Amino acid sequence: MKVLLIDDGGLFGKVLRDILITKDLEVVNITQKKDAMKILDEKPDEIGVVILDGGISLNDHIGLINHVKNSDRTEYIPIIFIDSYNEVVNIEEFLNIGVYDYLKKPFDNGIFYLKVKNAIKYYENFKKLKDAKNKIEKMNLNLRENYRRADELNRRLEEKNKILGFLVDARTEELERMTTSLISALENANLYNDENTGKHIIRVSLYAELISEKAGFDKLFSKKIKMYAPLHDIGKVGISDNILKKPGRYTEEEFEEMKKHVTIGYNMIKDSPLPKLAKEIILYHHEKWDGTGYTNGLKGEEIPLAARIVAIADVFDALTTKRTYKEAFSLMKALKILEDGRGKHFDPFLLDIFFDNIDSVLEIREENKDE
Ligand SMILES: [Fe+2]
Ligand SMILES: [Fe+2]
Structure with missing residues (x-):
């Protein structure tokens, strides 16, 4: 950096200049x-x-000092004042207005x-510090800007998620x-061919949901059981009225014919987009825990959970209601038959859940009686 030497052009100024130039x-x-x-400037x-x-x-000196001090770009340049006025100048005053040093x-x-x-x-170091400070301020500014942008992005993302949420909810609904209207169409087809009233389907659906919920299975699973349990006998549309009614x-032959409702039902929906659970209920709701059921003779936990649940609900309702081939059994007799089927027809764990919640079962039964 250079020295700005201001003097009157006299010999002394030259001397000063030479001293500095001959150095570095x-x-x-x-x-x-x-x-x-x-x-x-x-x-x-x-x-x-x-x-x-x-x-x-x-006055020129003071004017120059003020000029240096009043500009952002020069205010910290050190000023050395050479006092040649002897007693005229009050050095203290000069130092006060910002002169860095003086020589007499x-x-x-x-x-x-x-x-x-x-x-x-001193000035070089000062400028380095000032540059560093500026850099830090700029970084802070960038940081603040980045935070602001991140906030803005988050806000937009939240808005977008909210809209997506609405769309997903609407789509799910x-x-x-x-699905519900498809199921009810299938149920209606079933009603024409079965001796059951629509209430059988509703009760089985609610019993099955109850067992699933009380067993602690997740909400979605219980909801699906409730939704698809009504489909369990849709295959009966393919069985002749002579047998159904x-x-x-x-006879043994007729029973073999009746058993086909399971595969007929499954074939009706196997290529549909209905979930696996719906297909399992239809195909396996007549399997028995000990492997003596139909159509595949599955045993224990080989039988899909939803089918094991629907089996209990379906049999309980068939026992406690009137059918063309039998009167309604008393509650005690029906419960005895279920208990006798523990580990034979029914999953013992699920049967326990059913008995533990018999009060709720009976409430469902009462609220959905056949007319
Ligand atoms: Fe069935
Ligand atoms: Fe049924």
Whole structure:
């Protein structure tokens, strides 16, 4: 950085300039206040120290000091004032308005050089600190901007998620409506062919949901059981009325024919988008825990859970209601038959759940009686 030396163009100024030049400093020597101001205005970054030598008027000195101090770009450039006014100048006042250092004539050349050199060093360090501070401020600013943008993005994301949530809910609702109407269409087909009333389907559905919920299975599973249990006998549309509506017991042949409702039902929906659970209920609701059921002779936990649940619900309802081939059994007799089927026909764990919640079972039964 350069030394801006302002003096009256006399011999003393030359001496000062030579002292600095012969060492290692670059000097810009100015004799007019306005020229000095021009340099300070146009190339402030080149100047590392300003030396004011007496000779120009005291007012010019003060004017220059104020000019340096009043600009953001020069206010910290150190000013060294060389006092040649003797008693006229109040040094304290000069230091007060921001002069960095002063020298009184006569002075030692070496000390003069060191004072100038130190002032430049001081200013260079000051500028480094200032640059670092600016960088930190800029980083903070960027950081704040990034935080602001992240907040904005989060807000937008939340809004988007909200909209997506609405769409998903609407879609799910629509899908459920479609599924429900499909199921009720299938149920209606079933009603024409079965001796059962629609209430059988509703009760089986509610018993099955109750068992699933009380067994602690998740809500979605219980909801699906409730939704698809009504489909368990849809295959009966494929069984002739002679068999379906036959009073009294089936012959072995007739029973074999009746058993087909399971596979007929399964074939009806196997290629549909209905969930696996619905297909399992239809295909396996006549399997028995000990493997003696139909159609696949599955045993224990080989039988899908939903089918094991529906089996209990379906048999309980068949026992406690009137059919063309039998009167309704008393509750005690029906419960005894279920209990006898523990580990044979029914999953013992699920049967326990059913008995533990018999009060709720009976409430469902009462609320959904056949007309
Ligand atoms: Fe069935
Ligand atoms: Fe049934």
